[in-house]
Each structure stands twice: as C-alpha cells, then as structure tokens.
Amino acid sequence: MTDLLPIVALSLKTALAATLLILPPGVWLGWLLARRNFPGKTLLEGLVNIPLVLPPVVTGYALLFALSPASPAGRFLENHLGLQIAFAWPGAVLAAAVVSFPLLVRAVRVAVSSVSPGLEEAASVLNAPAWAVWLQITLPLSAHGILGGMLLAFARALGEFGATIVLASNIPARTQTIPLAIFTFLNQPGGEAHIWPLVLFSLILAYASLLLNEVLIRRIHHA
Amino acid sequence: MLRARLSYRQGDLHLDVQLTLPRGFTALFGSSGAGKTTLLNLLAGLRLPDQGEIYLGDETLFSDSTGKHLPPHRRGIGYVFQEARLFPHLTVLGNLHFGWKRLPAGQRPFAPEQIIDLTGIGNLLDRRPISLSGGEKQRVAIARALLAGPRFLLLDEPLSALDVPARIGFLNLLTTIHRTLNLPMLYVSHDIHSVMGWAEQVLLMEKGKIVATGSPREILPRMMRAHPPGEAVVPNLLRATVVSLENGTEVDAQGLGLILPGGSGLPGEKILVEIDASNIILATEKPLNLSARNLIAGKIAQIQDGEDQSLVWVNAGPELAVSLLPSTVREMGLQVGQAVFLIIKASAIRCYGNR
Numbered sequence: 001m002t003d004l005l006p007i008v009a010l011s012l013k014t015a016l017a018a019t020l021l022i023l024p025p026g027v028w029l030g031w032l033l034a035r036r037n038f039p040g041k042t043l044l045e046g047l048v049n050i051p052l053v054l055p056p057v058v059t060g061y062a063l064l065f066a067l068s069p070a071s072p073a074g075r076f077l078e079n080h081l082g083l084q085i086a087f088a089w090p091g092a093v094l095a096a097a098v099v100s101f102p103l104l105v106r107a108v109r110v111a112v113s114s115v116s117p118g119l120e121e122a123a124s125v126l127n128a129p130a131w132a133v134w135l136q137i138t139l140p141l142s143a144h145g146i147l148g149g150m151l152l153a154f155a156r157a158l159g160e161f162g163a164t165i166v167l168a169s170n171i172p173a174r175t176q177t178i179p180l181a182i183f184t185f186l187n188q189p190g191g192e193a194h195i196w197p198l199v200l201f202s203l204i205l206a207y208a209s210l211l212l213n214e215v216l217i218r219r220i221h222h223a
Numbered sequence: 224m225l226r227a228r229l230s231y232r233q234g235d236l237h238l239d240v241q242l243t244l245p246r247g248f249t250a251l252f253g254s255s256g257a258g259k260t261t262l263l264n265l266l267a268g269l270r271l272p273d274q275g276e277i278y279l280g281d282e283t284l285f286s287d288s289t290g291k292h293l294p295p296h297r298r299g300i301g302y303v304f305q306e307a308r309l310f311p312h313l314t315v316l317g318n319l320h321f322g323w324k325r326l327p328a329g330q331r332p333f334a335p336e337q338i339i340d341l342t343g344i345g346n347l348l349d350r351r352p353i354s355l356s357g358g359e360k361q362r363v364a365i366a367r368a369l370l371a372g373p374r375f376l377l378l379d380e381p382l383s384a385l386d387v388p389a390r391i392g393f394l395n396l397l398t399t400i401h402r403t404l405n406l407p408m409l410y411v412s413h414d415i416h417s418v419m420g421w422a423e424q425v426l427l428m429e430k431g432k433i434v435a436t437g438s439p440r441e442i443l444p445r446m447m448r449a450h451p452p453g454e455a456v457v458p459n460l461l462r463a464t465v466v467s468l469e470n471g472t473e474v475d476a477q478g479l480g481l482i483l484p485g486g487s488g489l490p491g492e493k494i495l496v497e498i499d500a501s502n503i504i505l506a507t508e509k510p511l512n513l514s515a516r517n518l519i520a521g522k523i524a525q526i527q528d529g530e531d532q533s534l535v536w537v538n539a540g541p542e543l544a545v546s547l548l549p550s551t552v553r554e555m556g557l558q559v560g561q562a563v564f565l566i567i568k569a570s571a572i573r574c575y576g577n578r
Contacts, residue, residue, distance in 0.1 A: 121269050122308040124295040126322030126371045136321075140312050 004181075004197055011177040014089070015157035018096035019150055022104055026153070027146060030108025031138070035117075052102040056162030060095055063167045067094075091168030092175040096157035104153040111145020112138060148216040155209035158202065178202055225375050225407070229265050229275040236261060238431040244375075246407040248398065250418045252442070253428035254449050259411045260305070262428070263377045266409075267302045268295035279374060296325075301373030305380045307360035309352035315363050316348040322371025332372050333404070341400060342366040358389035362396070369400065378410035382417050391495060391575040394421050415446050420460025443534065443544075444527050457500040457534060459543045463574075465492045471516060471569055478540035481567070482516040487574045495575045500534060500546035502571040506564045507555060517567040519543075523559050526552060537565055 033045060051059050067074045067085040077083045085091045115138050123133040139146075161179040168175035170184060178198050185191030185198075225244040232238070238258045253259050264270040266277060268284065271292060277285040279299065285292045309318050319335055339345050342362045352360060361381050368376060378397070382390045394417060401408055409426075412418055418425055418439050425442040427435040429449075435442055447455035463476035465488040472487035473480065476496050488494045510518070521539030533552045535545045543565065547555075557563075 116308075118304065118306070118308050119310060121295070122302075122304060123310070123321065124269070125267050125298075125300065125302040126367065127296050127325035128321070129294070129296050132325070137310060 004194060006173060007176060007178060007181045007198070008201060010173070011158055014092050014096055014177055015154050017093045018100060018157040018160075019104075019154045021093060021097045022101045022153060023150065026101060026104035026149070027108050030105045030146075030149075031112050031134075033105070034109045034112035048105050049102045051099045056095075056099055056160065056164075057166055059098055060163030060166030063091075063094065063098065063163065067091075067167075086167060087169045087171065087175070089168070089174055092164050092177060095163035095167045096160040099160050099163055100153035100156040103156055104149045107149025107152060108142070108146050111142035111149070114145065115141040144216045144219050148213040151209045151213045151216075155206050158205060225266070225277075225279050225409075227266060227275065227277040229262070229272045229277070231261065231265055231270065231272045231275075233261065233270075236431050238262060238265070240428075240431070240433045242426060242433055242436075244407065244409055245424065246405070247423040248401045248421070249407075249409045249424045249426060250422035250439070251409055251411045251426045251428060252413065252418055252446055252449070253411075254413055257428045258431040259413075259428055260379055261431075263302065263379050263409070263411065267300050267377060268293060268298050269302075299372070299374040301368035301371055301376040303361070303364050303368050303376070303378040303381050305383060307352070307364035307381075309355075309360055309363055309367075311352055313352075314348065315344065315350050315352070315355070318352065318363060318367050319348075319370055322367060326372050330372060331370075333369060335370060338366045338369050341403065342369075342396060357384045358393065361385065361393060365396070365400070369404070369406075373406070376406055376408045378408060380411045380413065382412065382414070388575055390417065391497075395495070397421075413449075415443070415450070415455060416458050418446065419443070419458055440536070444529050447529060447532070455532070457544050457546055459498045459500060459503075459541075461496045461498075461541055463494050463496045465490050465494060472574075474574075476541065479519065481572065482569050483572050483574055484569050497573045497575070498543070498567060498571060500544040501532075502567065503543065503545045504566040505535060505537070505545050505547065505555075505557075506566060507557075507561070509564050510566065513566060514568075515566045516569040517565075517572075519565040519567070521563060521565060523557060523561045523563055526557060526559060528552070535563075537563060539565060 029048060033041070064086055065071065067077065069075060069078060069086060074085060077085060083090055085094055119137055119141070120133050123137045128136065159179060161183070164175065164177065165180055170176055170180045176184065178201070182195050182198050185194045224246060228241045230239050236258050238261055240262060251259050251262070261270065265272050272285065274287050275285070276283065283291055284298050310321065313321065323331060323335060342365060344359070344362050344366055347355065347359060347363065355363065382393055385393060397408065397410065398421065400406060422439050425437060425439050426433050427442050427445055435445055443457065447457065461476035463474040463481070465472060466475050467473045467490060468485070470482060471485050472483040474483060474494065474496065481496065483496070519539045521537040523535055524538040524542055525536040527534040528549055532546050533549045535547055535552065535557060536542050537545060545565065
C-alpha cells in the first residue's frame with residue numbers, strides 16, 4: 001500500500017501542474033471566443049477542440065513528433081532551456097495539459113458568456129479602463145464557472161493515459177501516473193492487489209471533482 | 224455644452240444627427256426604434272460612429288477626420304441605463320464607490336455622503352442589488368453615475384420600469400440634481416408625461432434623425448402625433464403649496480388657487496399637482512351653480528391645432544392646456560385673447576409628494 005503513495009502523489013502533482021499551465025491561455029482563449037468576433041474564429045474553435053475527439057494516442061504521437069529530441073523544437077528546448085519533454089515528467093504534464101485544455105476553454109467560454117456585456121459597458125462609463133473592467137467585473141462574475149472548468153480539467157488530467165504513455169512513456173517514479181501504474185500492474189502476475197486501491201482513489205477523486213463542479217454551477221444560477 | 228455631428232448605420236437604422244445640447248435639462252423624445260439609445264451609446268463612446276465629431280466643451284471626444292476617439296472611461300460622460308445595471312457581486316456602497324475611487328482625489332466633484340443624501344439611499348448601502356426595488360435600483364444607479372464625476376449625464380428611459388408615483392419622484396430627483404449640481408442632462412423618454420413640466424428643451428427623434436428641437440410646448444403637437452390616436456394624454460403639471468384644509472384641500476399652484484380632494488396634504492406642504500388636459504371643461508360664459516369645485520377665469524394664450532385633438536392654452540396665472548376636438552374649437556369660435564372659464568372637478572386633480 002505504501003509503495004502506491006508516490007504514484008498517487010505524482011499523479012496529483014502532474015494534474016495540478018497541467019491545470020495551472022493551461023489556466024492563463026485557457027482563460028484568455030475562452031474570453032476571446034466568448035466576447036470577440038474575428039475571421040477564422042470557427043477554425044480556431046475546431047483547433048482547440050481537436051484533443052477532445054482525437055484518440056489521445058494520436059495527440060501523444062503528434063506531440064512526440066513535434067518535440068522529440070530529434071525535432072528542431074525539441075532540440076531547442078533541451079539545449080537552450082534545459083527542458084526535456086519526451087520521456088520525462090514535463091512530457092506527462094504537457095500531455096495531460098493538451099487533452100484537458102478544451103474542457104477548460106469551454107467552461108471559461110460559457111462562464112464569460114454568462115456575464116452580461118451591459119455590466120461591462122456600465123463599468124467602462126464609470127471611469128474603468130478595459131483591464132479594470134476585466135479584473136473587477138468579468139472575472140469575479142465568471143469565477144465560479146472558471147473554477148468549475150479547472151476542476152474538470154484537473155479530473156481529466158488525472159485520468160490521462162494515451163497521450164502520456166506515448167509522449168512521456170511509462171517510467172516508474174517519473175512519469176508513471178495512476179492510469180499507467182494500473183496498466184503496468186495488470187500486466188504483472190499478482191499485480192491485481194495493487195490495482196484496487198488505485199481504482200478506488202481515482203473514482204473518489206473524479207467523483208469529488210464533478211460534484212464540486214456541479215455545486216459551483218448551481219451557485220452561478222443562484223447568484 | 225455637448226455638440227455632435229454623427230452618422231452611423233446598423234441594420235435598418237441609419238442614424239444621421241447634428242445636435243447641440245446646452246447646459247440644461249433636455250429630453251430626447253421619440254417612439255421605439257427611432258435610434259434614441261443608439262445615439263446615447265454613440266455619445267458615451269460605447270459604439271463608434273461611421274463619421275462625425277463629438278465635442279464636450281472644447282474637448283474633442285471623437286473625430287473621424289483626426290482619427291481621435293476617447294474610450295468611454297475617459298469621456299467624462301455619465302450614463303444611467305434603462306435597466307439599472309448594478310454590479311450584482313458588489314453591495315450598494317461598492318457600486319457607488321466603483322467610479323468614484325477611480326477619480327484622482329482632487330478631481331472628485333462630490334462627496335459620497337452628499338450624493339447619498341441627495342438621492343435618499345442612505346438606508347440601502349449594505350444591501351445587494353438583487354434585494355432592491357426598481358425605483359431603489361434607479362436611485363442607486365444615478366448616484367453611482369454622479370459619483371463618477373461626469374461633466375454631462377445621459378439617462379436612457381430610466382423611468383419606464385417605474386410606477387407613476389416612483390416616476391414623479393424620480394423626475395423630481397433629476398430636477399433637484401440638475402439644479403443643485405448644475406449638471407447638464409439628456410434623458411430619453413417616449414412618454415409625454417415625463418417631458419411636460421420637467422424638461423427645459425426637447426429633441427424630437429424620428430427614424431434616426433432629430434426632426435425638431437424646442438421647448439416642450441413647441442414640440443408638444445408633434446409629440447402627440449408620435450402616440451397612437453386617442454392615447455396622447457397631455458398633463459398639466461404644477462408645483463403647489465397646501466394653503467388650508469377647510470374646504471377639501473386648498474392649494475396655491477403657482478399663483479392659481481385650486482381645490483383638491485381632502486387628505487391631499489398638510490398646510491405648508493409642497494406637492495405636485497397634475498391635471499390631464501382632457502379633464503378640463505372650457506366655457507365661454509361664466510356657468511352658474513356648478514358642482515365642480517374649481518371654476519377658473521383666464522384668457523386664451525395659444526391654440527395648437529392637431530389632427531384628432533387641439534390644445535387650447537389658457538393663461539390662468541400659470542398656463543393650462545385644455546384638450547378639445549378640432550371641430551369643437553371651430554364650433555365654439557375660440558380665438559386667442561378671448562376670456563374663458565375653466566371647470567375642473569376636484570377629483571380630476573392628482574397630486575404627488577414633492578420631496
């Protein structure tokens with residue numbers, strides 16, 4: 001049992017890092033899609049949502065192709081920033097981030113759309129420049145929805161398997177998150193004993209995230 | 224003074240106006256779809272005109288020739304919207320402080336206490352907007368706009384959601400604000416009641432254009448035409464003081480003695496008196512033995528002919544409008560300068576508190 005704790009901790013750490021990594025671009029893109037019209041908006045929407053429908057293994061392979069040590073981008077990151085993506089923990093974070101990104105963007109978009117543009121106009125005629133309107137009106141009024149999106153993204157990142165195993169591989173103590181560990185134990189004789197606690201833990205965490213998300217959505221409707 | 228020349232096209236609406244707003248209390252009158260709200264949005268900077276200029280005093284707010292356009296937060300134009308648009312996540316006090324705290328300390332023309340007192344919202348400060356009534360929301364909205372230190376105030380039909388006493392109370396408040404703070408205002412209305420007796424000047428807007436500018440009385444026949452036939456009720460609004468309660472409620476209405484139903488106020492109390500022009504009977508000879516309590520002698524000052532009703536303005540101290548059928552005016556042979564008598568039942572006079 002105690003040897004499972006590092007796996008759980010690594011999973012939580014990976015999912016949290018992935019969620020924080022996508023938060024700034026996710027909020028920006030969600031706002032952009034909710035509030036602005038521009039040429040190519042539909043194409044951008046499609047691009048953001050691709051990981052939602054693409055087999056995660058394909059997403060992982062695309063990332064590996066783009067960022068492996070053999071690729072120019074991968075070489076650049078490794079030589080200049082000392083950052084190894086493929087077959088390393090940052091790869092696990094990136095894989096989880098990419099697949100959970102559309103969930104966050106969707107939630108932010110819905111949350112920002114629910115804030116009446118009339119309130120933003122009212123703020124702007126009350127001496128507030130655009131950044132203040134965003135920080136003091138739009139953001140607080142959509143915070144519950146954004147938080148709900150973060151929970152969904154976090155839960156999705158915890159469960160990420162396909163893209164992770166392709167991009168980051170299944171390296172114990174480095175990239176082996178809960179789903180990868182379950183996969184490994186399944187292929188080991190006598191491994192089932194370790195599987196159940198992990199399954200139970202995944203279930204509890206996923207269900208808790210969804211419940212909390214539901215609570216947040218309800219608070220929006222009551223506000 | 225606010226001056227603008229604007230051209231703006233959106234869907235079916237083609238707005239093309241040229242206007243000069245003096246430092247007064249001006250009403251923008253027009254039926255729905257005339258482009259009133261769009262004009263306000265252009266002045267406030269929430270929409271950009273296709274062409275034109277906007278000047279406030281000697282400052283250029285917008286000019287297509289120089290490419291200059293100040294964003295809304297730098298225009299110094301206050302805006303009270305039709306729906307109050309209070310921020311739901313802030314208390315009333317938080318709403319009031321929103322624009323005020325963004326002004327540099329030396330440029331805040333009013334103290335919150337002064338405005339809170341003026342608008343009578345001192346008991347609401349800790350409340351959330353969701354718990355306020357329509358009238359309370361509008362009072363908070365106007366206080367919030369004033370505290371942001373505007374040099375000109377726009378109001379977009381802030382009265383449409385209010386019942387009659389609340390509407391009168393709000394117009395009274397606007398008049399007080401206008402006089403106390405010397406703040407020029409433009410308020411949108413599609414209702415003659417909110418213009419007659421209140422506005423100093425009226426801009427009449429039709430299909431995206433300002434088609435007439437003048438005093439409320441000058442514009443009145445055209446405002447009546449904007450209403451469906453038979454629905455244009457012209458009010459006479461008088462500011463009055465209660466004199467005695469011996470005989471109903473006797474008031475002095477700008478020099479004219481009137482008798483109202485009992486219980487309309489206490490001696491010395493200032494009230495507002497409203498008489499619909501269609502509730503006044505006109506006679507060319509003095510009637511005897513009348514049951515109506517108010518018999519007023521006067522002289523015809525002006526006759527405004529209309530399509531389905533004509534207005535006869537009678538000088539009886541203040542001038543009162545009497546609404547008659549155009550055929551009645553002809554048959555009675557009414558002329559300007561003629562001595563006439565007005566008959567008004569006490570029960571046909573409405574009164575409102577004048578806070």
